[in-house]
Amino acid sequence: MAEIEKAHGIHGTRRRTQFSPPARLSSLPRITRTQRTWCVLLGSLFAFDVVDIYSFSYVAPTITKEWGLSLHSTGIATSSTFLGMFFGAVAGGRISDLVGRRRTIVGGVVLFSVASLLTTFADSVAHLVVIRFVNGFGIQATTGVLIVYVAEMFPRASRGRHQSLLLAIGLLGVPLAAGFARIVVPLGEGSWRWMFVLGAVGIVPGLAAQRVLPESVRWQCARGQVEQATATVERLEVEAERQYGTLPTPVEEPPVLPMGLRELVRGSNARNLLVGAVTMVLVSFAFFGFNAYVPTLLVEHGYSHSASLTLTLVFSLAAVPGALLAWPLVDRWERKWSFLVLTLLAAALLLCFGLTGSAVVVAGCGFLLSMLLQTTTAVLYAYLPEPFPTPLRGLGAGTSNGLGRLSVFSGGFLFAPMLHKLGFTGFFTVIAMILVLGGAVAGVFGIRTAGRALRESTVLSSGTSAHHAVPSLKESL
Structure with a gap:
């Protein structure tokens, strides 16, 4: 029996060598x-x-x-x-x-x-x-x-x-x-x-x-460093076989090919960059708009400065379980829909946070909101690099992320005037609307990525040639 299992393992390993290193890595069961x-x-x-x-x-x-x-x-x-x-x-x-x-x-x-x-x-x-x-x-x-x-x-x-x-x-x-x-x-x-x-x-x-x-x-x-990539994957495969037994046969993925910088602003890449950038700008602005005025709002509701800072620290502790809350859903459900639902829930909590007159409700909403915003961030981070081909993935995700940080930079000059003109109720209402808009951009115009091969330059996940193809609205949905 041991000899049969050993022979089957060798056969399985040889069968996997017929596939590209990315396909072999992606197909690892755990x-x-x-x-x-x-x-x-x-x-x-x-x-x-x-x-x-x-x-x-x-x-x-x-x-x-x-x-x-x-x-x-x-x-x-x-x-x-x-x-x-x-x-x-x-x-x-x-x-x-x-x-x-x-x-x-x-x-x-x-x-x-x-x-x-x-x-x-x-x-x-x-x-x-x-x-x-x-x-x-x-x-x-x-x-x-x-x-x-x-x-x-x-x-x-x-x-x-x-x-x-x-x-x-x-x-x-x-x-x-x-x-x-x-x-x-x-x-x-x-x-x-x-x-x-x-x-x-x-x-x-x-x-x-x-x-x-x-x-x-x-x-x-x-x-073009395929030998080095293969060596890394083979080490992981050997380790995975020892832990989990015979590995499944991979499903080949779109080839990873070189491409020029200008391809980022063409076809489907341009669309995905626009979706990622707009989403990050809106969500980052809303996220930091909430964080910037939590202590101030708590004081306005009767908490002392000391109690306000203590509650802010408690809110920060909600961040870790909030990120882990994404664990059971981020790979089970489509990311863009999960993200949209999470932004809607967070917006509802934002409205409660800004509209209620109860100090207890403010504290409770603040804790839940701090948790849920990190769940949303975890899903967004998972999604952000996935729509871009490998040669442009760093720049595509980085540009989207960077523009989000730039919106936070601008928020440093806009938050105070907004609060002065709108008051707390108006300020958090606007922040909630901006957050929902960010979720809607990703939910409606983003592409499906959960459990799918990462997109590359010339091939869609279905295997169809599409070097400059723009995903249709039907594909997005």
Whole structure:
């Protein structure tokens, strides 16, 4: 019996060699132990990105007081981070298409870690603005490519779930930053600088990524490095056979072919870029519009400043289970429809949050909303890289992501006037409408991606040649 099973395994392995490396990787029934290690490592990198972003928000009041700054000056430093994120997302995405996913991830980690450490030496607003711009550039150059890597290096049946796990691990950086700030910031003048030493520790998992992560199999195939891609897939197949037994026969996927930069703004690629960009702009604006005024609204409903900050911290703890909430649905149901439904639910909670007069209801809605927005983000992150071909996936997803960050940058100048003119009720009503509009754009005009082969340049998932074909509305639906 053992000899028969062994012979069957060899036959199965030989049968799989007839297929391309991406098809073989995509057809793995479940992830291997090695891929679990990748996911934890990628999540750790995301966590230090989150730590660095939140660190500045936690120390900004202290810096403002120590340096005698105006709120305007502090706002400029905050805005410079998001402006850097825009350029980092676009540049990082394109760099990853040219030199590889792993190199870009590691390079982005080194850049934001060094920039975080240099923040500890800041002695002026100008210095802070410049270094926060560089920091934002490195952060988004990293996170934008992390989601591309997961899309390309995990099986098609579970890549969405592992995007949600990546986000959940990363969001652990929020309580980590909050807890560390609670310890070091009260220590005395200048103690806030230690927050950015914590952010610089991200270089440790970054260097580990250089050793542990292989290059993306799809990127290697697009660059003609088929032997290297095959070697990576064979190692995973051997591991998967030991864990799960005989592997299923792959279904061949569209070939990964080189293509020019201008193809991003042609045919179906142009449509998918427009859908991704508009969705990210609207959803990011609404997301940060909510986060920007949570503490203020809580105070308006009778909570003390201390209680308001405590509730905000509790809301942040809802982020991790919120991301994990996407796990059972992101690969089971079509992503664009899941995303639309989630935005509708979040919008309803936004209306309750802004319209109710009850302090208890505000607190409850705030917690649920903080959770649900991260569920929505997990589904969106899973979807964002999938409509683009491999040679342009980094740039396509990065441009969409970057424009979303640019909308947050603009929100820094728009939120306060909106709140002043509309009041809390009007402000959160508009934010809810913007969120629903973002969900509708993806739901109506987005393409189906859940459980399907990633799209490539010349072939639709059905195998039909379509180098410049624009998906019809029927295909989208």
